[in-house]
Amino acid sequence: MNKDKRREIFQRLRDHNPAPTTELEYTTAFELLVAVVLSAQATDRGVNKATARLFPVANTPEAILALGEDGLKEHIKTIGLFNSKASNIMKLCRMLVDRHGGEVPRTRGELEALPGVGRKTANVILNTAFGQPTMAVDTHIYRVANRTGLAPGKTVREVEDRLVRWTPKEFLHDAHHWLILHGRYVCVARKPRCGACVIHDLCEYRDKTEE
Template sequence: MNMEKRRQILERLRADNPRPTTELNYASPFELLIAVLLSAQATDVSVNKATKGLFAAAPTPAAMQALGVNGVREHIKTIGLFNAKAENVIKTCTLLLEQHGGEVPEDREALEALPGVGRKTANVVLNTAFGWPTIAVDTHIFRLANRTRFAPGKNVDEVEQKLLKWVPAEFKLDVHHWFILHGRYVCLARKPRCGACIIEDLCEYKDKQYPDS
C-alpha cells in the first residue's frame, strides 16, 4: 500500500468520525488506567458494567486501596481473569500512592512499571488521557493493519512501529481509535462487512466479502 492510499484511508475515517475516543467509561486518568487494565481479554461493555459500581465506590487510588483485593474482586467478578486483575489493581494503587502522589504518571516507563500495565495499556493512557500521539495495537488494530495491508506485521510491535512511521502526524492522535472502532464494527474478525465499509475501494484485502444481492 502506498502513502497516498494510506492518507485517503485516514482522511475518510476522520471525515466519518472527527473526534473519536475510547468506549470505556472514565472520569479521570486514574479511572481510565484501571478500566484499560481490566479490559484485557474482556469487552469494553463488560468492563463498563463492572466499573460503574467500582468507580462509584472508589474513584481514587486511596479509596480503591481501602477496598482491598476482596472488595475490588466483588465489583469485577463478572469479567475475565478477575482474581489476578483485582490483585494488580490494588498493587497499582499502592505504587501510585507511594511513588506518584496518588496521580497517574505521564511517563511511559513509570506506567509500564505498574503491575498489569504493559506497553499497550501505557499507550492507551498516554494517548487518551494525556494527548500523546501513541498508537496502542490491540487485536482489532493488528487485524485491520494486516488485512488492509496498511501496516502489515508479524506481531504487535512490528505493526506499531510501521504505523508510527507511516501515519502522518496530523492523524497520529486519533488513528488508534479509528482503527479499533472500524475493526470492532465493520472489519469484523470472522466476516468483514466489506459492503458497508467506507474504505473498501482502498483496502487491499484479497478475500472481500459481500452479502448476497
Template sequence: MTKKQIQVFFERLREQRPHPKTELNYTSPFELLVAVTLSAQATDVSVNKATDKLFPVANTPEAIYALGVDGLKQYIKTIGLYNAKAKNVIKACKILIEKHNSVVPDNRADLEALPGVGRKTANVVLNTAFGQPTMAVDTHIFRVSNRTGLAIGKNVLEVEHRLVKVIPKEFMIDSHHWLILHGRYTCIARKPKCYECVVADVCQWPDRFEFGAAKSIPVKMIEDKI
C-alpha cells in the same frame, strides 16, 4: 498501501467518525488506567458494567486501595481473570500513592512499572488521557493493519512500529480509536462488512470483493483527487 492511499484511508475514517473516543467509561486518568487494566481479555461492555458500580464508590488510588483485594473483587468478579486483576490494581494503587502522589504518570517507564500495565495499556493511557501520539495495538488493530495492507507485521510490536512510521501526523492522535472502531464494527474477523466499508477502494485485501466491496477505483484516480 502507498502514502497517498494511507492519506485517503484516514481522511475517510475521520469523515466517518470526526470525534472518535474510547468506549470505556472514565472521568479521570486514574479511572482510565483502571478500566484499561481490567479490559485485558474482556469486552468494554463488561468492564463498563463493573466500573459503573465501582467508580461511584471508589475512584482514587486511596479509595480503591482501601477496598483491598477481596473488596475490589466484589465489583469486578464478572470480568475475566478478575482474581489476578484485583491483585494488580491494588498493587498499582499502592505504588501510585507511595511514589507518585496518587497521580497517574504521563510517561511510559513509570506506567509500565505498575503491576498489570504492559505496553498496550500504557499506550492507551498515554494517548487517551494525555494526548500523546502512541499506538496501542490490540487484536482489532492488528487485524485491520495486516488485512488492509496499512501496516503488515508478524506481531503487535512490528505493527505498532510500522503504524507510527506510516500514519501522517495529522491523524496520529485519533488513529488508535479509528482503527479499533473500524475493526470492531466493520472490518470484523469472520465476516467483514466490506459492502459498507468507507475505505474499501484503497484496501489491499484480495478477498474484499467476496464480502461485497464495490469494484476498486483505480489508484491513479485516487491519487489525482489528492
C-alpha cells in the same frame, strides 16, 4: 500501499467519525487506567458495567486501597480473570500512592513499571488520557493493519512501529481509535463487512465480501 492511499484512508475514517474515543467509560486518568487493566480479555461493555458499580464507591488509588482486595473483587467479579486483576490493581494503587503521590504518571517507563500495565495499556493511557500520539495495537488494529495493507507486520510491535512511522502526523493522535472501531464493527475477524466499509476501494484485502 503508498502514502497517498494511507492519507486517503485516514481522511475517510476521520470524515466518517470526526471525534473518535474509547468506548470505556471514565472521567479521570486513574479511572481510565483501572478500566484498561480490567479490559484485558474482556469486553468494554462488561468493564463498563463493573466500573459503574466500582467508581461511585472508589475511584482513587487511596479509596481502592481502603476498599481492600476482597472489596474490590466484589465489584469486578463479573469480569474474567478478576482475581488476578484485583491483585494487580491493589499493587498498582499502592505504587501510585507510594511513588507518584496518587497520580497517574505521564511517561511510558513509569506506566509500564506498574503491575498489570504493559506496553499496550501504557499506549492507551498516553494517548487517551494525556493526548500523546501513540498507537496501542490490539487484535483489532493488528488485523486491520495487516488485512488492508495499511501497515503489515508479523508482530504487534512491528505493526505499531510501522503505523507510527507511516501515519500522517495530522491523523496520528486519533488513528488508534479509528482503527480499533473499524476492526470492532466493520473489518471484523470472521467475515468483514466490506460492503459497509468507507475504505473498501482503498483496501488491499483480496477476499472482499459483499456485505
